[in-house]
Structures are given as structure tokens and as C-alpha cells.
């Protein structure tokens with residue numbers, strides 16, 4: 001089976017007529033980000049309930065065994081299996097009652113039972129819990145017809161976490177699943193990298209926030225809410241979120257101010273080649289450094305990366321799908337580098353196409369695609385629209401990730417093995 005590999009070494013290849021010498025491949029762009037972005041040094045102690053989205057600067061270790069005592073996995077009766085000799089049924093007096101949170105008042109001796117509830121400590125002398133549906137209760141006695149096996153329905157101390165075990169390594173980003181594990185390990189606080197400070201500058205004379213009035217030459221601002229949602233989900237500190245007109249001097253002033261306050265300044269729009277595109281000249285006027293300017297991808301070709309003063313700068317294209325795709329590819333990676341987050345292995349993987357693809361070859365295309373089940377060999381199938389339109393986001397809610405269509409591929413058959421990158425939800 002041929003894998004249609006999109007992320008080759010330099011030169012994803014661009015459309016013949018618009019190849020610019022400065023266009024680089026996705027892997028080269030990612031390598032430049034990795035080589036130029038060091039993690040923020042400062043760490044801080046954060047209460048667990050406010051740690052969502054933070055990246056661990058120190059591992060989390062279990063303070064005790066989890067669970068810390070043997071306890072019942074079912075509501076039922078604790079018994080000693082060794083006392084149930086001969087052939088059943090057995091009739092056992094109920095000599096104790098142990099609700100969750102109580103300590104058993106006595107040990108079980110011989111052929112007796114303790115009424116017990118899920119989560120309650122197992123009384124001394126017992127080694128199994130019979131669920132209440134499996135017994136009949138008769139006054140103060142229970143009847144068992146089948147012998148339980150030792151350990152049945154008991155959650156053993158340390159079966160989830162050993163004391164001192166590393167539950168999460170440094171570099172893990174905390175989502176609800178990781179926070180659950182920290183809580184079970186007994187952590188009330190974690191040592192995390194400080195939040196990354198981000199400033200967002202959305203440019204364009206024609207761009208208006210939703211909720212206001214639009215004249216016939218204006219459009220709704222998609223990029224601000226879209227990127228604010230991504231940034232919020234990633235747990236960054238947003239130090240500024242502004243709109244800028246297409247005006248060089250205004251941009252210089254705003255970018256200068258943002259670069260002094262942020263680890264990362266994100267701009268959208270104004271980075272193409274027209275004389276109304278002032279973002280790169282503004283970065284230049286601030287003696288900024290360009291680490292790349294243009295990647296051989298569709299959509300998102302003009303995406304640029306560099307520095308303004310001490311801040312990193314990511315210039316996303318104005319077209320909303322281009323901005324979203326380049327944010328997913330490069331912005332998320334940049335934030336991960338800044339917070340020293342561990343790479344996620346399953347995000348990019350091979351999948352098979354649901355239908356034939358016909359396209360104009362040239363740039364490596366990143367097409368929004370939907371996971372659509374599995375083929376007879378257990379491989380994931382993806383479906384997709386017939387083309388990628390950089391200004392359209394109407395179908396984006398249905399997509400699960402991006403399909404990487406190789407630059408030179410004009411036709412791909414149904415069932416072709418291609419790369420797919422799942423969207424980062426945060």
C-alpha cells in the first residue's frame with residue numbers, strides 16, 4: 001500500500017507560477033519554530049481546581065496508595081470465603097454494618113457476614129463481597145447459594161496507584177482527565193509553567209465585530225472569536241486583543257506595545273503582497289526578525305513567523321480558514337514549545353480516503369476532513385469536501401482534522417493512504 005506522504009523534506013513544492021524562493025515546507029517551518037522557541041522559565045504553584053490548561057513543570061507523584069485501603073466495589077455482604085466449606089447454600093448471620101466513610105467496628109469471625117456498601121472499608125477477616133442481588137435476605141440472615149471467590153468485588157489498596165508512583169510527567173498539559181489523576185494522587189496543587197502571555201491583533205479596514213452594523217463592503221470578524229476560543233481553551237493569558245486598521249504607523253505602534261507585554265504576538269491579515277498589506281513592513285520597521293515568511297501550503301501560504309523585540313510573532317493570513325489551519329499547524333506548536341509541552345503522538349496519523357480526489361497540484365493541501373468509520377482492514381476512513389476554500393468556514397464544525405494532500409498529487413483513488421492531523425481541541 002502506498003502512503004501518500006505530504007510532509008517531505010524542504011520543498012513541499014508550490015504551484016509553478018507562484019513559487020517564491022522563500023516558501024518552505026511544513027516540516028522546515030516546524031523545525032524553525034522548534035529551533036527558535038525556548039520554554040518560558042518561570043514556574044508557579046497552582047491550585048488543582050485552577051490548573052486546567054496548565055503544563056506541568058514538575059511530575060505529579062501519588063502521595064498515598066490509591067485506593068488507600070481495601071474497599072467494596074458493590075453494595076452487598078462481606079464474607080470470609082474460607083468459612084464457606086462444604087456444599088451450599090449457606091446461611092450467615094449479619095453481624096455488622098459498614099457504610100462508606102465508616103470504620104468497620106469489628107472483625108468477621110467464621111461463617112458470618114457484614115452488610116457493606118460501595119466504597120466502605122473491608123472488615124478484617126473477610127476477603128470477598130457478594131453483591132446484594134446474589135443473596136436472599138431473611139431477617140438478620142443472608143442466604144448464599146454459590147461460593148464467592150477470594151477477592152471478589154474488592155478494590156485492593158494500591159491497585160490504581162502505588163505510593164510515590166509518577167502519575168504524570170513534567171510537560172503534561174492538564175485537561176479534565178489529567179486533573180482527575182492528580183486528585184486521585186492527593187495533589188491539591190501542581191507546579192506548572194507560568195501561563196503564556198499572548199496578544200492578538202486582527203487587522204483589516206473591512207473587518208467588524210459581530211453585533212454591530214455592516215455596510216456593503218464590510219465583513220464580520222471571524223478571526224478574533226475563533227482565535228480567542230482557541231487561546232482560551234489552551235489556557236494562555238490574553239494580555240491584549242485588538243483590531244487594527246490597514247495603516248502602517250498604527251500597526252507599528254500597536255505591535256510595539258504588544259511585543260513589550262507578550263511572549264507571543266499573533267496577527268491576522270495584512271501579510272500578503274498588496275500595498276494594503278502592512279504587517280510585514282511594520283515588523284520590519286520595528287527591526288523585527290523574520291524566521292520564515294511563506295510556507296508551501298494551501299490554504300495559508302503567507303503564514304509568517306519571527307520576532308518583534310523579545311516576543312515571538314506569528315503572522316496568520318486573514319482568510320479565516322487559512323488562519324485556522326495555520327493556527328492549528330504552527331500556532332499550537334509554538335504554544336507547546338513555549339510551555340515545554342510533551343508532543344502528542346496520535347494527533348498525526350495515516351488514514352484512508354473515502355472517495356477519489358481530483359485537485360490542482362502545486363502546494364501541499366490541508367483539507368478539512370471528517371472521520372467516517374473504519375474499512376475492512378480496521379483503518380480509519382475520512383471524508384471531505386471536493387475543494388478547500390480559504391475564506392469558507394461553514395463546513396468547519398463538521399471536520400475532525402486536516403488531510404495532508406501531497407503537493408504533486410493531481411488524482412488520488414478512494415482508499416489512498418494519506419496523512420491526517422486531528423484538530424487540537426485544546
Ligand SMILES: Nc1nc2c(c(=O)[nH]1)N[C@H]1C(S)=C(S)[C@@H](COP(=O)(O)OP(=O)(O)OC[C@H]3O[C@@H](n4cnc5c(N)ncnc54)[C@H](O)[C@@H]3O)O[C@H]1N2
Nearest residue numbers: 204207220221222223269270271272277301317318319322
Ligand atoms: N497577488 C496576490 N494576492 C494574494 C496572494 C498572493 O500570493 N498574491 N495570496 C493570497 C492568499 S493565498 C491569501 S491567504 C491572502 C492572504 O492575505 P492577507 O493575509 O494579507 O489577508 P487580508 O488581505 O487582510 O485578508 C484576506 C481575506 O480575508 C478576509 N479577512 C481578513 N480578516 C478577517 C477576519 N478577521 N475575519 C474574516 N475575514 C477576514 C479579508 O476580508 C480578505 O477577504 O491573500 C491572497 N492574495
Ligand code: MOO
Nearest residue numbers: 299300301322390
Ligand atoms: O494561502 Mo491562501 O490561504 O491559499 O488562500
